[in-house]
Amino acid sequence: MTTNALTFPRFFPRPQSETGIWGWIGTVDHKRIGTLYGITSFLWFLIAGVEALLIRVQLSSAENTFIGPEFYNQLFTMHGTTMVFLVIMPLSAAFFNWLIPLQIGARDVAFPRLNALSYWVFLFGSLIMNAGWLTGDAPNGGWFGYAPNSGVTFNPGLGMTYWVVGLNILGVASIAAGLNFIVTIMNMRAPGMSMFKMPVFTWMTLITSVLLVLAMPILAVAGIQLQTDRVYGTHFFNSLAGGDPVMWQHIFWLFGHPEVYILILPAMGIVSEVLPTFSRKPLFGYPFVVFAGIVIGFMGWFVWSHHMFTVGLGPAANTAFAMSTMLIAVPTGVKIFNWIGTLWRGNIQLNTAMLFSISFIAMFTIGGLSGVMHASPPTDSQQQDTYFVVAHFHYVLVGGALLGIFSGIYFWWPKFTGWFLNEKLGIANWALMMIGFNLQFGPQHWLGMDGMPRRIYTYAENMGWEGSNLAASIGGFILGLGILLFIINMIYSRMNKKVAPADPWDGRTLEWSTSSPPPVHDFDEVPQVKYRDDFWFKKHPETISEYYHNEHDLEIEEAAPAPSHDAEEHGDDHGGHGGIHLPDKSYYPFILGVGIAIFGIGFLTNTYVIAAGVPIFIWGMLGWSMEPVNDPT
Amino acid sequence: MTQAAITEHHTPVEETSTGLNNRKLLMWAFLGSDVMFFGAFIATYLVYRGKSLVGPYPSEVLNIPITTVSTFVLLMSSLAMVLALHYVKEGEKNKGTLWILAVVVLGAIFMGFQFVEFREFAHLGLTPRTNIFGTTFFILTGIHGAHVTIGVIWMAFLAYSSNNGALRSDNALDLEIAGLYWHFVDIVWIVIFTVIYLISANDAPPPGMETITH
Numbered sequence: 001m002t003t004n005a006l007t008f009p010r011f012f013p014r015p016q017s018e019t020g021i022w023g024w025i026g027t028v029d030h031k032r033i034g035t036l037y038g039i040t041s042f043l044w045f046l047i048a049g050v051e052a053l054l055i056r057v058q059l060s061s062a063e064n065t066f067i068g069p070e071f072y073n074q075l076f077t078m079h080g081t082t083m084v085f086l087v088i089m090p091l092s093a094a095f096f097n098w099l100i101p102l103q104i105g106a107r108d109v110a111f112p113r114l115n116a117l118s119y120w121v122f123l124f125g126s127l128i129m130n131a132g133w134l135t136g137d138a139p140n141g142g143w144f145g146y147a148p149n150s151g152v153t154f155n156p157g158l159g160m161t162y163w164v165v166g167l168n169i170l171g172v173a174s175i176a177a178g179l180n181f182i183v184t185i186m187n188m189r190a191p192g193m194s195m196f197k198m199p200v201f202t203w204m205t206l207i208t209s210v211l212l213v214l215a216m217p218i219l220a221v222a223g224i225q226l227q228t229d230r231v232y233g234t235h236f237f238n239s240l241a242g243g244d245p246v247m248w249q250h251i252f253w254l255f256g257h258p259e260v261y262i263l264i265l266p267a268m269g270i271v272s273e274v275l276p277t278f279s280r281k282p283l284f285g286y287p288f289v290v291f292a293g294i295v296i297g298f299m300g301w302f303v304w305s306h307h308m309f310t311v312g313l314g315p316a317a318n319t320a321f322a323m324s325t326m327l328i329a330v331p332t333g334v335k336i337f338n339w340i341g342t343l344w345r346g347n348i349q350l351n352t353a354m355l356f357s358i359s360f361i362a363m364f365t366i367g368g369l370s371g372v373m374h375a376s377p378p379t380d381s382q383q384q385d386t387y388f389v390v391a392h393f394h395y396v397l398v399g400g401a402l403l404g405i406f407s408g409i410y411f412w413w414p415k416f417t418g419w420f421l422n423e424k425l426g427i428a429n430w431a432l433m434m435i436g437f438n439l440q441f442g443p444q445h446w447l448g449m450d451g452m453p454r455r456i457y458t459y460a461e462n463m464g465w466e467g468s469n470l471a472a473s474i475g476g477f478i479l480g481l482g483i484l485l486f487i488i489n490m491i492y493s494r495m496n497k498k499v500a501p502a503d504p505w506d507g508r509t510l511e512w513s514t515s516s517p518p519p520v521h522d523f524d525e526v527p528q529v530k531y532r533d534d535f536w537f538k539k540h541p542e543t544i545s546e547y548y549h550n551e552h553d554l555e556i557e558e559a560a561p562a563p564s565h566d567a568e569e570h571g572d573d574h575g576g577h578g579g580i581h582l583p584d585k586s587y588y589p590f591i592l593g594v595g596i597a598i599f600g601i602g603f604l605t606n607t608y609v610i611a612a613g614v615p616i617f618i619w620g621m622l623g624w625s626m627e628p629v630n631d632p633t
Numbered sequence: 634m635t636q637a638a639i640t641e642h643h644t645p646v647e648e649t650s651t652g653l654n655n656r657k658l659l660m661w662a663f664l665g666s667d668v669m670f671f672g673a674f675i676a677t678y679l680v681y682r683g684k685s686l687v688g689p690y691p692s693e694v695l696n697i698p699i700t701t702v703s704t705f706v707l708l709m710s711s712l713a714m715v716l717a718l719h720y721v722k723e724g725e726k727n728k729g730t731l732w733i734l735a736v737v738v739l740g741a742i743f744m745g746f747q748f749v750e751f752r753e754f755a756h757l758g759l760t761p762r763t764n765i766f767g768t769t770f771f772i773l774t775g776i777h778g779a780h781v782t783i784g785v786i787w788m789a790f791l792a793y794s795s796n797n798g799a800l801r802s803d804n805a806l807d808l809e810i811a812g813l814y815w816h817f818v819d820i821v822w823i824v825i826f827t828v829i830y831l832i833s834a835n836d837a838p839p840p841g842m843e844t845i846t847h
Contacts, residue, residue: 110655110659111655111659175663175666178662178666179659179662179663179666180659182658182659182662183655183658183659183662186649186650186651186653186658187649187650187651187653187655187658188649188650189650193650213662213663213665213666214665214666214669215669216666217666217667217669217670217673218669218670218673220670221670221673221674221677222673224772224776225677225772228761228768228772232761232762233761233762234761234762234767234768234772235762235764235765235768236677236768236769236772241685241686241687241764241765241768242681242684242685242686242764242765243681243684243765243768244680244681244684247677247680247681251673251677254673
């Protein structure tokens, strides 16, 4: 070390341990962070699932007294918030973390410590969000937190403060993760992998990351405004002082609609990997799928007011947003036709992952069609706030996002763990989920058309809603049984240890070219990419001419620059991985995460607690910035 | 000099797919995120402009000449930033340090102006709780002030590094990235100055609603 370099006193040595709790706290390995995301969000998934089942028990018969209105409000608020922010988003993040470096042939993400920070901030934010359950003061203003209902006048107590502070902390995690994956995908691709040779999942991750980076700050603004209204008595949503509650709806949905695509695009990416693999042909119309994703990501910003058709924005605004909403169905339809085109005349293997992906197409199409129905303001006026809307978004979020994620879990589980999941249990899991899901949400279309409002804790006997509600409740428990089978399958896989080879499915993308599970440095040698689905064509060179008909295309492919910067080139031969530099472990992401969490707790309890967070925050920042990514050896 | 000391100065050329440095790309993407953050607050201000039901109203409190001076100070800090980066890249340690310090001082002066302005407004009876103008004004300019504060701390840290010899021409990128942030915060202020001060300066109280008599 030179004498004039800045150093920061180390209060502890760099983490070295690979195992145990300290090994996990100090980790910066994208695979382990992905695992942490996966486990944490799966636990939240179970909790939110129990919340849903409680709701279904309450609604299974008319004038039920199983739970009261207060608790019911907390249940539906936290079910929605948890499923959106603590389940679907972080489960997608688990896939991003695990797969992006593997799919683009990199050894880690661009900023490994920032990646660890994202996870810790997410964990603490989720705990703060749910802390209300312990104090009996859980958030109760809906996942959309409409002001002024979420304001302090109508909602005294800490409930919505947990919600808003939790969301803002989660926002920090999402933005950090989004930034990280943008840079990783733009900058860390293997030699020869140009943008249009990237796997579709990588493309969808890039678009999702851009949406995260641009949409989450808007939620932060909404959160800050609500928070200052609640705590410091400002007037953002106070109509008595000239504030406007509709302002909240605009800001929230300006975030909220891109958020919808943040939830669904990763699942679309997963499906776009699974379908070609098990049809044994390339994705039909790759550029169309990619551009449809880009168009969705762009147009998603111009449709938010379709959540507000009944607010009274006037015919001009309603018409404009109705048109943009109908238009955004076009790129979505393009994708659906491309997936069907991929299946067409393919050599189809019907295993669990494939079944989930095909079900995704069907269920998502149903949800998409009811979405197009809402796009028309007169129709929407009838459906607003009814169970029809509930049915719609559960078809896109469960039938879409969640089925896609399950497909991904069955597809990549061998890569993640090195063991297969059991196929028979898997198919039973799929069947139960599909039956339960359709039984639960199918009848809700009729309930909604019949006028049953959302967010009511009970309904009168003479409304004729009992049969459908009972069916929905039974469906909910069948769906839960399906999830239980999945848990059994995970345990079975762990006990049985049916070893998976590196490439169990005859895969197409780079992650299948390394061992299962991958070594800590991902690839022994950085892959050189020449084609889209490069790994497939390396295995099956005889099919190249089938898909690259044009001689001219081939020439361009041949001429593609393949600069080599193997590890060997810079190899100083240290780090114990045969000359491969891996980022050293670090505790600072965890410390900084704790600092941010204490800020959050301070907003909830006492301003002086915020002051207590400051030294920890500064310690984390300084320690982080002065700690070299790699210690000189 | 030991072998380790020699390799310390050898920074390997980073190869990225786009040719852009990772951290620089991160900063650009972050600034995109921050645009949305400020954009939502500025939009809120514009939507709520002229919606206050009680005073003080903008024309009664805003002081354009003084804010013009503070705006000029902030703009000059960007100039200092450019010069600082130039000299650090040239390897002129003392000039570089001096100009980074100039950024710190000018930024701090701007913060001082804001502090005095806030106190003056409070004295005139305008707080975030008074009316919708106070709410939107203080939160928007306060958030901007927080950005300036972070920038000043960051620059102070870099001035210390430069003086120490830890910030040199070969890692001038550290300063360049901080500079991106600093210029961005400066540009945001130009928008805020236009929207809050220049456009709203004549937003007078309705007749009979004057709260402050000069």
